[in-house]
Amino acid sequence: MRTLRRGAGLVAVMVTALLLALLPTTAAQAAGTGEQNWCAVQGIASPEAHRAIDAACAEWRARTVYTWGGGHGPAPGQSYGTWDLSSPSHFEETALDPQTRGFDCSGFARWAWSRAAGYDILGDGTAYAMYVNGGRKYQQVHGAGGGKPAVSDMQPGDLVYTAVGGQVKDITHMMIYLGDGYVVEAYQSQLPIRVIDINSRISDNRLVGVTRMPQGGPFTEPTGYDGTLQVTWGTDVAVREHPNRSAGQVTRLSGPDIVYAKCQQRGERVTAEGYTNDAWTYLSNRGGWISNIFLRGPAWLPEVPTCSGADYDTQIGPGGGGNATQGGAYGTWGTDVALRSQPSTVNGTTVARLAGPTSVAVSCQMHAQSVTSEGYTNDAWSYLPQYGAWITNIYMKGDAWLAGVPACDGRGTATPVGAHAYSTWGTGVTIRSTPSTGAGVVTRLSGPTGVAVSCQKHAESVTAEGYTNDTWSYLPEYQGWVSNIYMKGDAWLNGVRNCVIPGMS
Structure with a gap:
């Protein structure tokens, strides 16, 4: 039976190759050298490589830009960059990166392969760190005699590393191999991700090496559950019946896991792993509560709704429910100010009203419905996590767009204090x-x-x-x-x- 399966696989590969040879030349195949106007897997690839490249190409289609240090937040994904202070020219090139969401080269690869593997397989490291870690979670690819691989040794989804002079110690860049001699890369500040022929990127002895991710059975996201997909971290993490440490255990997570966050609320204040937080999230695919300390991201997750009605759990334990956390301390003004379930006076229901000026925490802000009131017009709304509701920035003391508060929707960045x-x-x-x-x-x-x-x-x-x-x-x-x-x-x-x-x- 093993022989039969092996033979069938060989026949399938040969048939696929023959069909590809008979097909008309595609735009991708005919594009030649230089920057390309397409992004896709080229050739036969594993399910994992398909998922990684699909994630990478989605960013290419969105014209996501390079920002130095982008993609190196607590969890994989776009983040704001930082300045490169290694030289005056690098500083000038990255002057706007702290105000730009996107990826640098390693942050881009981290994101793509986290979507393929189902967890943060590459981790938060530089291109150099990702290469030298080959052999632990993933392997380095070698060419004939153990030397550097040729392009013909590469497979779709492989990570390609380069440096001036081609030495490991000098690695400064990495790319994702698409197959057929093309790579997709985040490559220069403020410019969008691109697809380009690999030879233009590894000429002049710049190729250092290649790593290949594990490619076994397909990873499947949990399905049939309510909520927002999130990633946990840590080992032996308890999921409990209620948002407090005394509640019975539903299960324990042995390591990082993919979960569905249905809603979050204040519960018992927990101190663990150097953090203190009273926010807990209900995991619909685990049937219990987890401290937000063990969810990648901020202390209060802006994309996860606040538990209300039948979803709210009153068994919050001792000392719970009192920590506003997340965001800076701000103040409102005015009387009888409505807080709404959505950033809209039309679609948002009134969650609460502030009788007078009130100190509040603000986790993030976004542009939404434009409101005219008290002689002002503003389309900015702030999210108040302790109320689980939105307030028009008209009633927030400060600028129309609050300094130091990030954007909930990724549109723009926190206005630097002093702007x-x-x-x-x-x-x-x-x-x-x-x-x-x-x-x-x-x-x-x-x-x-x-x-x-x-x-x-x-x-x-x-x-x-x-x-x-x-x-x-x-x-x-x-x-x-x-x-x-x-x-x-x-x-x-x-x-x-x-x-x-x-x-x-």
């Missing part, structure tokens, strides 16, 4: 991805809008509305640039720093 509150004028004002009229459109402002400005710089000169100006301002809420022609104020905004720091350009 300046300004306003635009005009209608149909275009916000662009770079300070150029030829750059991609991020959004358009339908009318005068309150905005935060983190920095400004001289770039393309623009003539519009009877003015000429080469200054552009960066709006972190929108992750884009606007010509200062449309900013109320001077041509060069007073008090706003230069995006290019003198002496570092």
Whole structure:
């Protein structure tokens, strides 16, 4: 029987190869060298490689950009970058990365293979660390005689590592191999993920090596459950009948696991692994509660709803329910202020009302329904985790977009503390991805809008509305640039720093 199966597999491979040879040349196959306008598995690949490449290509289609340090949060996925301070030129290149969500090269590979394996198989490390860890969770691929592999030795889903000079100690970059001589990579700050022929990336002796992930049976996400897919961490983690440590155990998680988070609420305050938190989440595919300490992500998960009605568990244990956590301490103003289930006065039901000015914690904010009240108009809403509800930022003390509070929906970043509150004028004002009229459109402002400005710089000169100006301002809420022609104020905004720091350009 083993011989029969092996023979059948060989026949299947030969038939597949013959069919591929007879098919007309596809756009992918005909594209040749240079950057490509497609992203997909090329050739025969394992289910795991298909899942990794599917995840990578989804980011390519979304035009997700490179940001230095992106993808290295507590869990795999896009995150805001940081500055590369290794040289003045690198600093200038990454000046906007702290305000940009995306991936660097290793964060990109980490995300793709976490989707394939079902857990964080590569971990939060650099490209160098991921290569030298080969042989523990995954293997290094070698060529003839144990040397460096040739492109013909590579399989779809393999991770390809490069360095100037081709030495392990100098590894600075990694890519995901698609097959047929192509890779997909996050490669340069502020530029989108791309597909390119591998030879253009490993020429001049830049290839260091290749690693291959384990490829056994297919990983299957749990199905048939309510909630948001989350990932746990830690070992021997208890799942309990109620959100307190005295409750009976439903099960124990031996290691990182894929779970469905139905809702979260305040329970018994727990201290473990160096963290303290009173938030607990109900796992519908485990039938019990887990402390949020053991869920990857922030202390209070903004994408997971607050338990209410029949889902709320009153057995919260001692000292529970009192910790606001997450986000900074802010204050509201006004009287009888409505808190809503959604960031909308139309679709959101009233969860509670604040009788007067109240101190609150804010976990995140987002642009949603525009509201006019008390002489102000604003489309920003803040999420208050202790109420499990939204409040229009009109009633939050501070700027229209709160400094230091991240965006719930990934649109833009937390406005840096010290960013300046300004306003635009005009209608149909275009916000662009770079300070150029030829750059991609991020959004358009339908009318005068309150905005935060983190920095400004001289770039393309623009003539519009009877003015000429080469200054552009960066709006972190929108992750884009606007010509200062449309900013109320001077041509060069007073008090706003230069995006290019003198002496570092």
